[in-house]
Amino acid sequence: MSVPLFVLRNERNRRYPQRKLLESLSEFEIRKHTGLPWWGAREILGWLEPHVEPKQFTNHAVTAESKVLTTLGFFRSGGFQWLMGSDCGLSQPTASRIIEQVSRVLVTESPKIVSFPDAAEQKRISTAFHAKSRFPNIIGIIDGSHVNIISPSQDERSFVNRKQNHSINVQIICDDQFRFIDAVASNPGGAHDSFVFRNSHIHHRFLTGEFGNGKLIGDSGYSRSPFMEVPYARGIITPFQNDYNKRLTSVRCAIECTIGRWKRPGENFAILQQKFVA
Incomplete structure (x- = not known):
């Protein structure tokens, strides 16, 4: 997929005061080029x-709008930076700097958007999950998802996951509305889900009792605890345990759907279907 055409049409002859790229695009164009x-x-x-706004508004400055749309276009298409630069009138080094700048801001500012819910929101989430599964006090669903990377030059073996691919094991917690409420992307693919959780900030917050009776729901990759509901092991189980597993599976579909939407090929961010440098 090529770089967004709206960048191409506006980048070579830019006049900062007149540029309102999004206002000239249809819903279809925006979704197609940004996901x-x-x-x-x-x-x-x-x-x-x-x-990311340029410090000086000159005819040669790349505006914040172009920077953000170029970066979203790169995430969406997963294209080569040199091709992006050629298509939109930017050199590859400039395109690379723009993508790096916007990506760093996204990481720095993300806690303002992806944050664990407050007490009132926890109560709403708990009520919604209880209505669906009869599990009380559930305030989130947790799981790990692997994002492939290029084989690193240092500590290469620790990044090899169970499928023998190099990856980062991203821990995700979502709510009942398929929204990320916590994410940890600092562990290599060889790290087990339970290890990632035990060494995460959210685990420490549960240990200190910050969330009261609040609990998470996880799969068999996690250990049962006062704040973690997991399925009973397969085998000979009681009717109660079998019913428990069925209800837990039904509510765990929230995290499966959330991750599926995030990584769905061809519809969201194609870069997640490729290998990148960690």
Whole structure:
């Protein structure tokens, strides 16, 4: 997939005061080139714009809007940076710097968007999960998802996962509305899900009792604890345990759907289907 045409049409002859790229695009064009609905692209642009706006507004400055849309286009298409630069009138080094700048801002500012819910929101989530599964006090669903990377030059073996691919094991917690409420992306693919959780900040917060009776639901990769519900091992189990497993499986579909939407080929961010440098 090529770079967004709206960048190509506007980048060579830019005049900063007149540029309103999103306003000239249809819903279809925005979703096709960014992988996001129009309101999502506008929200991200408004969120990042103050952090990536050029210090001097000249005809040669790349505007915040172009920076954000170029980066989203790269995430969406997974294309080569040199091709992006050629298509939109930027050199490959410039395209690389733009993508790095916006990506760093995304990482730095992400806690303002992806944050664990407060007490009131926890109660709402718990009520929603209880209505669906009869599990009380559930405030999130946890799972790990692997994002492939190019084989690193250092500590290569620790990044090899069970499928013999090099990856990062990303821990994700979602709510009942398929929203990320916590994410940890600092562990190599060889790390087990339970290890990632035990060494995460959210585990420490549960240990200190910050969430009261709140619990998470996980799969068999996690250990049962006062704040973690996991299925009973397969084999000879009681009718109660069998019913428990069925109800747990039904509510765990929230995390499966969340991760599936995030990594769905051809519809969201193609870069997640490729290997990248960690």
